Amino acid sequence: MGQDILSVGLEGMKGHIVRVEANVRSDKDQFVIVGLPDASIKESKERVLSCLHALDVDLDMKKVTVHLSPADKRKTGTGYDAAMLVAVLKEVMKEPIPIDSSTCILASLSLDGRLESFHGLIPAIQQAVLLGFKRVLLPPVDVRVLGQSLTAELIPLADVQQLLDCLRGQMTFEMDVPKVLVKEEEAVDLAYLPDFSTVRGHKEAKRALEIAAAGGHHVLMTGPPGCGKSMLADTFHTILPDLRNEEMLEVYSIYHLAKERRGFSSRPPYRSPHHSASAISLIGGGTYPKPGEISLAHRGVLFLDELGEFSRKTLDMLRQPMESGEVTISRVRQSVTYPATFTLLAATNPCPCGYFGSNERYCSCSPQQVRTYQLKASGPLLDRLDFVLSLTSVGLKQEEHSERSEVIRKRTEQAYQLQWSRYKGGWLNGTVPGSLLIEECGLTKEHTEQLESICFHEKWSNRTQVKLIRIARTIADLAGSATITDAAIEEAVHWKRLASLHHETNRSTTI
Template sequence: MLVKTHASSCYGIDATSIGVEVNITTGTKYYIVGLPDNAVKESLQRIESAIAAVGCRMPRQKIVVNLFPADIRKEGSAYDLSIAVAILAASSQLQHTHLNQYTIVGELSLDGSLQAIRGALSIALQAKKDGFNGIILPAANAPEAAVVDGLEVYGATHLRQVINHLEGGEKILPMQVDIQAQFSQQLDAHDLDFADVQGQENIKRALEIAAAGGHNLILIGPPGAGKTMLAKRLSTILPPLTLEESLETTKIHSVAGQLNAKDSIMTIRPFRAPHHTISNIALVGGGNNPQPGEISLAHNGVLFLDELPEFKRNVLEVMRQPLEARNITISRAKFSVDYPASFMLIASMNPCPCGYYNHPEKNCTCSAQVVQRYLSKVSGPLMDRIDLHVEVTPVAFKELSAQKGSEKSIDVRERVTLARERQARRFSGQVNTYSNAQMSPALVRKICRLDEHSQQLLKSAMERLGLSARAYDRILKVARTLADMESAEDIQVHHVAEAIQYRSLDKASWVN
């Protein structure tokens, strides 16, 4: 008897519907066809044990399982439940009438219980797109899938529950999720706050500018000056995620298997801080079965690289293209996968190996050549892609011991959100441009027009600091953000002057 069910599989951050056909005929062997990997081939052993655990029997006949389209590689264990249901239906142990209405996914344990899978949100979105009425999947993934409107989501903990539901016995109640309530609860659920940082008002100003325009930023200064402390608080002043951004971010973390089990959707912008020993594949993504890297896990959030020169040079260089394109394409012999990678890069570094070059009180033990060699670990093209270069100096004791409270993150975030809203209105007719940092060169020329005095100031700075054409565009983008923060229609001279100040750490002027 031939029976067909429907499963799904993730490729990149999107899912593809997979048909599961089971035919039971005379014979003695089991076969799985349709380009299955080892995890799929081994599923029949798991399925046989799970079927026995619910009091049914595995047919002692020839079973052919076909996964189609047959030219797509099938990977992972999410097909277990769909294959098990099809085998039970094909052997007349399951009275089925509505199998074609469901996408069925889940990994089976030997005792019949269901284990969580990856990519549940992407699978649910694809099920709705393909016109399925509902999706049956492990209960651990149900809150995540229930985010999708117009799709009945049934979370099961055991194969027996699925059988009873399909036969019309004890029904599984569909999962309901209140997305707006989750957003409101998590809006201020940050453990860190700008108010924790005493002093460093100029650095907080730079971070606010970076957040307001989505700009990349590097902090350079001696050990203990507060670089890491400040960088970790950047995500607390970023605008709240929109629903569209939240869904896209959740899909990435779900596919990577890094979504918190208690969360149905990500409501806080991600903050990723990989160690400097990370490989280039772990940073940008890849592997035999390509998975998202840190730059994709930081999508719509912050990627923090602490002690930037300690990262391997080839690891840093692979970021150059994603920083411009805001996505990464991972190509293999027979397919390619696209992952979004629109993140804010925040980096920190010491000015020299000993850490005290240009320190106001401590003496540096490094020669000019040693300092130059240390800074050269970060290439010029990568430094060009960082909009704001900020020197961090130690905080004086008077500021550290002051009882006066600092401004809270929520107050800074209100100003940042207003600036982002102005940019959203400006770029409403543009594709994939939502902030000043994302402007193309053509948009920069159109939007960031300068008067004669501003143009002359920028020309002098370019000649004196030896800045590149890319740095010229970066200065204009930052100046536009500064104007937005003041609700100014046009870029003024003091906006350009402050934007130029944030290029003062370019290597041409850092070591005398």
């Protein structure tokens, strides 16, 4: 018994180690693969046999059994080809092939022994690094973009011979210019994107959006048509900081699995699905579950315009991912988990005609209509929203000073830095587990008492209390303060009052 050959399997975006072992004995001509392989893996048999033939390995009257363990997990895709080939070679070759447990092999095969790329390679690389592999052996793909900050060495290899040489530590060959796997960063030039400063007025809303961007908090905007809700949402992502390298790879991997186009960009994703979108396209799903819009918005923004037009069932399904930062899709065949940590921006009119509470026009809706509409619009997500902003139309007059996205981004970047160094795991204040937040946020005893008494008077729940701490922490981070300040608490309470004012109107309507 020697060391097993290791590869990586994926369940959604979660990777697990797959051990590949082979057994060869003299019996009859036969080649079987066991360990719940799907049709594409069963076809690996032909590719592996053909490569063995090309390598002049004689398997006459030999029974070869290849086992992929854990045996009870379904395996899919062609990425185990090369690992299976090495496992068989290890059994039949006289010379031992040294394998160490920090190396994994991810490659498909051609019939003549070249290593080939396969669908799911990028997420598999990303997960291999997360699983702690130190060396990842790959088909000839361009790893320069991927490999920059990864803790593992990514080694692209042209064919089986190079693979064996590499395992034996005889890497004397020079790689040709590798094929391009991912395009060099598609330059998303921020200069051409709409800028936050082009939105006139809405000073309060802009401040709220800056806090939301800095801490990953969820926002609802209501206001009459044409007041600038969609415009604020469209420019919101320009004030988000760049993604870090490992996040870039993670986001790219999700797009790769969903077969959606995305350059290897450091800008956070921005998704704005139409309200007619089905629950599956929003949440993810299908026979072989694919990531939905909420996962494509991972580490970025999900904008739901005309929130009231989305079906209630769909909005209900958003609640759990908003809390946990990931979504699990269960099907009869398999259950998969995709990451879904996004900042939700939602916009809605206040009533069917759009002018309830406006000073421009009279609202033509009945009180009952207004209530039903508001309830439908924000009801399902009400308790998950941190900010509810009531916007009114502003004049065309350009105010003297309107900050550019670039300037705001500097502040949100600084806030991100503080949060990363505080929580380690890449969490933001909006999503960090409550216990870690309380432990690390630097809230003094006086502040805790002050918050408790405010919540008691306002009849706010414990959840609201934690939300207050989250928002106050972000405000302090934006100001670069290590502790939560009085001003931060005061401002957080102000935002919560605005949100609960909206909640109250909604609640009174249910009677």
